[in-house]
Amino acid sequence: HVHDHNLVGMQLLLFAALGAVGHAVTNRLIPNIRGYMVRRGVSGKDLGKKGTALEGADVPEALGIVPGTVFLVCLIFCLVGFATSYPKKLLDLNSALLSICLMLFLGFTDDVLEWPWRYKLMMPSVASLPLLCCYEGSKSVVVPIPFRSLLMTDGELTTLGRLLCHLVVVDTNAEGSIVNLGVFYLAYMGLLAVFCTNAINIFAGINGLEVGQSYIIGCSVLLHNLIEIRCRSLSSENHVFSAMIMLPFLGVSLALLRHNWYPAQVFVGDTYCYFAGMTLAVVGISGHFSKTLLLFFIPQLINFVYSMPQLFKLVHCPKHRLPRFNAQTGKMEPSRTKQGTRQFVNMTLINLTLQVCGPMDEERLCTVLLVFQTLCCSFGLYFRYNVAQLFFD
Numbered sequence: 001h002v003h004d005h006n007l008v009g010m011q012l013l014l015f016a017a018l019g020a021v022g023h024a025v026t027n028r029l030i031p032n033i034r035g036y037m038v039r040r041g042v043s044g045k046d047l048g049k050k051g052t053a054l055e056g057a058d059v060p061e062a063l064g065i066v067p068g069t070v071f072l073v074c075l076i077f078c079l080v081g082f083a084t085s086y087p088k089k090l091l092d093l094n095s096a097l098l099s100i101c102l103m104l105f106l107g108f109t110d111d112v113l114e115w116p117w118r119y120k121l122m123m124p125s126v127a128s129l130p131l132l133c134c135y136e137g138s139k140s141v142v143v144p145i146p147f148r149s150l151l152m153t154d155g156e157l158t159t160l161g162r163l164l165c166h167l168v169v170v171d172t173n174a175e176g177s178i179v180n181l182g183v184f185y186l187a188y189m190g191l192l193a194v195f196c197t198n199a200i201n202i203f204a205g206i207n208g209l210e211v212g213q214s215y216i217i218g219c220s221v222l223l224h225n226l227i228e229i230r231c232r233s234l235s236s237e238n239h240v241f242s243a244m245i246m247l248p249f250l251g252v253s254l255a256l257l258r259h260n261w262y263p264a265q266v267f268v269g270d271t272y273c274y275f276a277g278m279t280l281a282v283v284g285i286s287g288h289f290s291k292t293l294l295l296f297f298i299p300q301l302i303n304f305v306y307s308m309p310q311l312f313k314l315v316h317c318p319k320h321r322l323p324r325f326n327a328q329t330g331k332m333e334p335s336r337t338k339q340g341t342r343q344f345v346n347m348t349l350i351n352l353t354l355q356v357c358g359p360m361d362e363e364r365l366c367t368v369l370l371v372f373q374t375l376c377c378s379f380g381l382y383f384r385y386n387v388a389q390l391f392f393d
């Protein structure tokens with residue numbers, strides 16, 4: 001356990017410095033790598049610039065490979081620091097590195113080869129295997145207080161409790177307050193990785209949104225870690241670990257955001273979405289705060305649930321659902337899809353925002369969505385520290 005706050009503070013400062021170096025390197029590298037991408041045809045058209053002078057230009061794609069690589073190099077340097085201060089965490093860090101690296105690679109192949117949808121779903125579950133195989137932490141969850149009586153009454157398992165214990169390989173403690181989910185906990189963590197990566201990827205399509213949301217979620221995770229380190233030394237080793245991963249992540253992401261902000265010089269590609277999603281999932285899993293992490297993903301959850309009819313092909317889902325740019329007004333409008341004779345607005349949170357707030361220009365739309373992201377993350381933190389104790393003790 002980490003007790004010495006001064007030592008931890010020094011280490012975090014060191015990692016913040018590493019993040020700053022990562023930021024500077026990424027910032028310098030992106031303009032260099034851009035040219036290579038366009039030359040090899042790894043580029044796309046900015047669909048939000050139709051009818052403007054920027055229409056038809058090849059915007060380099062998959063630039064997430066730069067922050068991703070710089071981030072990995074930063075973490076490899078961290079190994080030295082971890083080996084001396086946190087030898088037990090070395091396995092966690094190595095498996096985290098392998099998972100993130102695999103996801104970065106798979107994301108890049110997706111940008112170059114454009115995998116079908118079912119492949120996109122499979123990739124994160126495969127990439128999370130290194131992390132899950134090495135996972136040595138607890139596989140138990142604390143049952144929310146209102147649900148405890150469903151599992152156990154007067155020290156005896158209820159029918160539901162017995163059913164769960166026999167059919168599923170779970171076991172509970174005497175009060176029914178803790179349930180060991182065993183292999184199902186691993187499945188849950190695999191699904192978390194699938195969710196985090198894909199949810200960021202489908203909440204996308206306007207300049208700056210993919211990196212912007214990841215950056216804000218990353219800041220919230222870091223804030224959560226710092227609060228935990230400050231207030232509770234008991235579980236803080238996990239949070240120091242998470243903060244050390246987040247600092248370089250935030251550094252390199254901010255550099256990418258500068259180049260991807262409206263009007264975008266580069267696209268981040270699925271490379272970045274997968275890399276960022278996996279990094280956040282990894283810290284949530286090995287830091288044991290996956291529920292808090294999901295609170296930070298509220299916009300992505302809303303977008304995912306709202307998208308379900310299109311994702312599951314109940315109604316038509318075109319390749320692109322991003323809002324339509326109206327060159328006359330210079331504003332973004334909700335995009336529509338035709339099914340038979342009926343026309344409907346694509347079911348995304350971005351289009352919904354435009355329906356509620358009216359047409360907006362791209363930069364403003366991104367800002368509004370990022371403000372919403374910030375509000376949701378603040379709510380998440382508030383909920384975690386003020387409301388959660390009503391459900392958990």
Ligand code: UD1
Nearest residue numbers: 044045046047048201202204205206207270319320321322
């Ligand atoms: C996901 C979304 C899709 C959205 C796309 C945009 C689902 C199921 N899929 O698909 O609706 O249109 O992301 O990222 O919701 N682009 C822009 N401006 C941007 C960012 C991207 O015009 O700011 C365009 C470019 O042409 C770029 C392309 O989107 O080349 C990248 O799309 P890609 O990441 O391949 O789409 P998906 O992730 O499959």
Ligand code: MG
Nearest residue numbers: 201204269270
């Ligand atoms: Mg994408």
